Amino acid sequence: MASNEEVAALLQEYADLLSITGGDAFKARAYERAARAVGGHSADVSGLDAKALKAIPGVGASIAGKIGEYLRTGRVAAVDEARERIPAGVRELTAIPALGPKRALVLYEELGVSSVDELAAAIGEHRLRGLKGFGPKSEEKLLHGIDLLRAATGRIPVDTALALAEDVVARLAEVPGCERCTYAGSLRRRRGTAGDLDVLAAAADSGPLTAAFTGLPVVGEVIGTGGTKTSIRTADGVQVDLRVVPPDAWGAALQYFTGSKxxxxxxxxxxxxxxxxxxxxxxxxxxxxxxxxxxxxxxxxxxxxxxxxxxxxxxxxxxxxxxxxGELPEPLAESDLRGDLHTHTDLTDGIDSLEAMVDAARRRGYSYYAITDHAPELRMQRMTKERMLAQRERVAELDARSRRRSGGLRLLHGTELNIAPDGSVDWPGEFLETFDVCVASVHSHFTQPRDEMTRRFLAAVENPHVHVIGHPTTRKAGRRPAVDADWDEIFAACARTGTALEVNAHPNRLDLPDELILRARGHGVKFAVDSDAHSVPDLANMRYGAGIAQRGWLTAEDVVNTWPLARLRSFLRAKAA
Structure with missing residues (x-):
């Protein structure tokens, strides 16, 4: 039977195909939203009827019909038709950061380029320079994008890697004779991606562990077995290495295989x-x-x-x-986080309702929780001042109800603003000052020159109503490189103005990355570790944000959403003052 992930991948592919052909942007967005909803849905979609499918947020009758068609036949006619119109190579090209669907189609139609390797060759021969919209700067950006894509190939996002590693460890820990078992390598160091996975076990006899490991349900191929090391490849192509060591060598082995080199x-x-x-x-x-x-x-x-x-x-x-x-910092722990300052609902591009998100935040044990739906500059979100004020009334009602409970979750009403190319943000100051918290992020014009991008960020940082700069570098792993800016100048301005920088916990972002967190911390910047949740399952992404924050040497004192609510409110008010 098809898994939720498989159906979600199909819906996302159809959204990409619609984008490549220049189809209805809102329709493509609807399929993207449905893909996220299906991927994060708690129930197995293969067992749902049409009515239950339509109950999934973002899944209407048309999308439910296509899901049903796929579950019955293993195919979707509309997707097959779109695939026929777009060669597979063009779809491959769209994975290159800095190359959008329409430009990928131009390269195919004008130059016959239908693979990443063919594009790299065409750039080397300067064949793109005769095309409208392509030039030397385009070539440089595309080559950088190709390098990023190739570097990402074969590496696993941290959420996928962690789920696999935890499953393997849990199963091996139950094997008789296994005294200890854990994962090691870059995953234990909480890097944003992992290559091969390293699992370490301690036992006097490696035989039972080796047998259990090679018999795991995830095994697609046994690469090799030995007395101390066994390697398998999962059905999804991920290599996992198991090393079994004597119990009295555990400490040295765990230290060694955790790394870094x-x-x-x-x-x-x-x-x-x-x-x-x-x-x-x-x-x-x-x-x-x-x-x-x-x-x-x-x-x-x-x-x-x-x-x-x-x-x-x-x-x-x-x-x-x-x-x-004796000066090693005590790294931030996920349990230190008292709240989340960047989340979305189905009022804009989220999947779940305000009530569902608030209830999930309460179950996580948070002291406070901010709702920060998009402001109107992102026109596809169809936000208006009236809709935002209506949401504020509902947030106030939920907050009042929660306040009556002993130690109840407190709600903050915020917004995620768009930082325009000139550094301005949505809505005038007199309206922005009515929000509890304003996150401001770059969502477009990612290729501005370094000096322009720096001025753009500085204008937002200097804005007295902007409290947090969201996903600052805008990077998306394997899909979009970081923008080019003078980060040290931006960090200095954040420290001077009391503007926090976000550590966005989404596993495809992890932004700021740890190298820049270290630099920003040196300037005295404060941070907010946020989920940027668009659905209830996304709230659990905080574990990945905490991991990157640890790699950046952040302590609880460095992160504003570890503070009590009264102190956080004072920090937010101080910016306007």
């Missing part, structure tokens, strides 16, 4: 200076070769004269020196 090199250098030898096999006296029992990672670091260093910090970016000085 650069961090491990530094630790081995420290070990040598202490006349020790550190490897994945354990910690040894260099002269005698005698193994030192290191049952935990804490034991490893302690023998090297260091406190335990949290995995997200292990990138050789000063963490070893800070640990030696």
């Amino acid at each position: 650069e961090h491990n090199i530094r630790l081995r250098e420290i070990a040598v200076r202490k006349k020790l030898k550190l490897s994945e096999y354990g910690l040894f006296h260099a002269r005698s070769g005698r193994r030192i029992r290191v049952a935990t990672e804490e034991d490893v670091y302690a023998r090297l004269g260091l406190p335990w260093i949290p995995p997200p910090l292990r990138e050789d970016r000063g963490e070893i020196e800070a640990a030696a000085r």
